[in-house]
Amino acid sequence: MFKLFLTRYINNFRGFSREIWILTMITFINRAGTMVLPFLSKYLKEDLHFSYNDVGTVMMFFGAGSFLGSWLGGKLSDKIGFYKIMVFSLFTSGLLFFTLQYVTTFYGMCLAMFCIMTIADMFRPAMLVSLGAYAKPENRTRALALVRLAINLGFAAGPAIGGLIIIGVGYNGLFWADGTTCIVAILLFASLVKEKKKEPTKEEDVTPTLKKHSVFNDGAFLLFLFNSFAVAVVFFQMFSTLPLYHKDVYGLTEFHTGLIMSLNGIIVFALEMPFVGYFERKKISRLKIIFWGSLLLSISFYILVINTTMGILLLALMFLTFGEMFYFPYSNAFAMSRAPKGHEGRYMALYTMSFSAAHILSAKSGMAIISAWGYNATWVAMGTLGMLGVLCLFVVRRILIKENN
Template identity: 70%
Template structure:
């Protein structure tokens, strides 16, 4: 019986093209090296002695850079192709990580984080477009899930290792590893994957009409709001939660890293089988996103129980399952709304909703904590999750009307 379950699990990973596997490998290397992000708020607060407000503003600069990068990445992917954008983005952000460790002033770091995220997040929409080019149409959702698995497996290894590096050689080591992982991963990609140009047969007038349709797609804009809210509450994991672990429960960087690792391992073990199961059963994407959003909200209400450190593990398990339900199917729903040949434009807006979430998540979370404390922040984030759940119900009704 165990052998059957194992072969069934392995079968979920069959049928992908060579290019998709290489994309997955470089994503893993890049993510395993991304150790600065989970500890950024702690680095700014404890190493550079910034106030909560200043930490919030650096995170805002981070988010604005991410938004600009996502927009540029989508636009340039349509103009010069996803391949060139991916290579430029990872190589230049790798070099910039080496420089960033020497910037320690408040305004310097605001500008530095803005610049590095503009470069780094050009990669995301370009990578989504590359999945469209390299994946077989029937494998598109599973290809997205495979790349997300690489992100989460890398993220499972990264924070725990990052915690040990901080305790051993300090925060500076993280910048060196982060920069090196960006450069190594994109060199592997450039050497092993050939550029594949997407051939377009549209006339210019049709392109203009399709581009305008993105802004007229009401269902897609409502869906972007849901994506924004789920991302906003999820990003608390990297901004306010590491500080809460330390200030309320006295957890070390390594223990915080282990909690992040739990998230990554749960995603690695469960996401592909769950996605494959829902796809086999042909469950509506929006229904799965709704349950994911509700679970994320519940995970923050759990944190209101602040007398027992074990609640951090329970909350992490619930938010991880919520993430498994919400994020892969959000990716897939965004791609399915796009007119053929214009997925890049839709995916740029989708990734921008995550970037905007980064801006508001950190600033709002830090401000609420500074004025009212952690408990109010968890309540506000949970309530936002409930609001997004009701939006999902509304979108379901609109989709039913559209399909009549």
């Protein structure tokens, strides 16, 4: 039985191209070094002494930069190619992270976060398009899961190491680590992977069908984008309000918060690829899996209202982690599957922009609700928003049924 399980587990990692493995490796290096984000709200609140509202405002600029960067990254990927965008984005943002530690004023931090995230998040739609170029069509969902596995393995290591760096040398060490890993990762990618030229899409090849199914006429995709936005607002509380909640309600240190976040990454690393392999073998509908992921993420925040013991905190983390494993690989795959040929960058840009818009509102809204009504009101509001996203999927399902009839 164990031998069969091990064989099936290993089979989930077969069939990928050399480029996909290299992309996975540099994603792990980059993500392991991304130690600033999980502690950014704590850094702004405790080291720079910003108010809750100021922290939320800075995170809004973080999201606004991410929104603009995602749009630019997708548009330019279609125009000049994903490869150039990936190299420019990671290398330049790595340099900018070095300078972030010297910004200490509120207005300076707002401007700095906007500029850094505009450049840094040009990478995301470009990287998603690269998966479509380097992965075989039948392997794309698993390739997305593999890259997410690298992200979560890096995420498992990064926060724990980041917590130790904060205790040992302070927050400035995080900015040096983040910038260095961005630059090292993209230099490895550029030296090991050759650019894959995209076949130009001639104007005369753009059929009326392609125009008819452009993104703003794609009702199912627009509803799906709202679902992505709602789920992302809920999920991003993990990086803004939850670290403060750990400290204020449970008295946890940065290191303890890092360990909890690392547990999330370890579970995803161990189980996501087997889940994806199982779902593909059973040919379970992507939309059904996305539905369950949205539902579990929403429920995880309702659970936090029962703030009695550490066990509740861990139970909520389990629901959030399983929701994340179900939702993100298949939401990526669903977004890519809706894109007509030649418009992949635009579709993936709007998909990543939904997450950027969530960055704009998630921290600000979460911090504002905490200031006015406390943590429990925030968790109820987030759970309810997630449920609205779940309801959108029912409508998407009805649209897809009509399309297939």
